[in-house]
Amino acid sequence: xxxxxxxxxxxxxxxxxxxxxxxxxxxxxxxxxxxxxxxxxxxxxxxxxxxxxxxxxxxxxxxxxxxxxxxxxxxxxxxxxxxxxxxxxxxxxxxxxxxxxxxxxxxxxxxxxxxxxxxxxxxxxxxxxxxxxxxxxxxxxxxxxxxxxxxxxxxxxxxxxxxxxxxxxxxxxx
Ligand code: IMP
Ligand code: MG
Numbered sequence: 001x002x003x004x005x006x007x008x009x010x011x012x013x014x015x016x017x018x019x020x021x022x023x024x025x026x027x028x029x030x031x032x033x034x035x036x037x038x039x040x041x042x043x044x045x046x047x048x049x050x051x052x053x054x055x056x057x058x059x060x061x062x063x064x065x066x067x068x069x070x071x072x073x074x075x076x077x078x079x080x081x082x083x084x085x086x087x088x089x090x091x092x093x094x095x096x097x098x099x100x101x102x103x104x105x106x107x108x109x110x111x112x113x114x115x116x117x118x119x120x121x122x123x124x125x126x127x128x129x130x131x132x133x134x135x136x137x138x139x140x141x142x143x144x145x146x147x148x149x150x151x152x153x154x155x156x157x158x159x160x161x162x163x164x165x166x167x168x169x170x171x172x173x174x
Contacts, residue, residue, distance in 0.1 A: 006171070009150070009152055019144070026095065035094065038064060038114075040106075043098070046155050047156055064110065064114075065082035079106050079109040079110070089119045091118065094122045150171040152170065152172070
């Protein structure tokens with residue numbers, strides 16, 4: 001099998017600047033709220049690690065794991081939550097951290113699920129957004145990068161579990 005053709009879409013340097021900007025916005029809104037920063041695995045792991053190192057105030061970290069992509073580039077509209085990661089967020093100020101929002105189905109599902117747990121507030125942050133692909137109505141509170149309708153990998157994001165370790169964001173050519 002040939003290796004896919006990949007082109008840099010966002011450099012590590014641009015990612016750093018984006019994370020710094022988001023960290024400032026989040027600090028302004030959460031610095032006195034002892035929030036739970038809730039990463040959506042697996043894609044958010046690298047973004048989470050960089051983001052929380054720029055948040056210099058008391059907070060807690062937890063994770064959930066949703067899966068909507070069975071494999072490959074095509075989403076299934078079924079979202080599942082992995083068992084075992086079910087954070088207690090009742091009465092807490094929660095910030096969900098996601099890698100990328102595409103159709104919005106995953107994050108809309110997660111938001112509805114988490115709202116049933118009665119957090120004091122629930123905000124959504126995504127490193128990357130593909131608004132042209134939105135199916136589920138979903139407003140992000142913090143958006144890093146708006147990306148075109150292309151499949152992207154790197155900086156936590158995968159194609160069939162590969163490329164999550166790349167420090168830049170690439171798009172995969174068809
Ligand atoms: P959505 O439910 O269509 O919004 O898809 C959201 C999930 O699919 C994200 O949490 C990602 O994990 C994954 N995803 C969506 N677009 C991409 C992409 O371009 N590259 C890698 N993963 C993606
Ligand atoms: Mg994800």
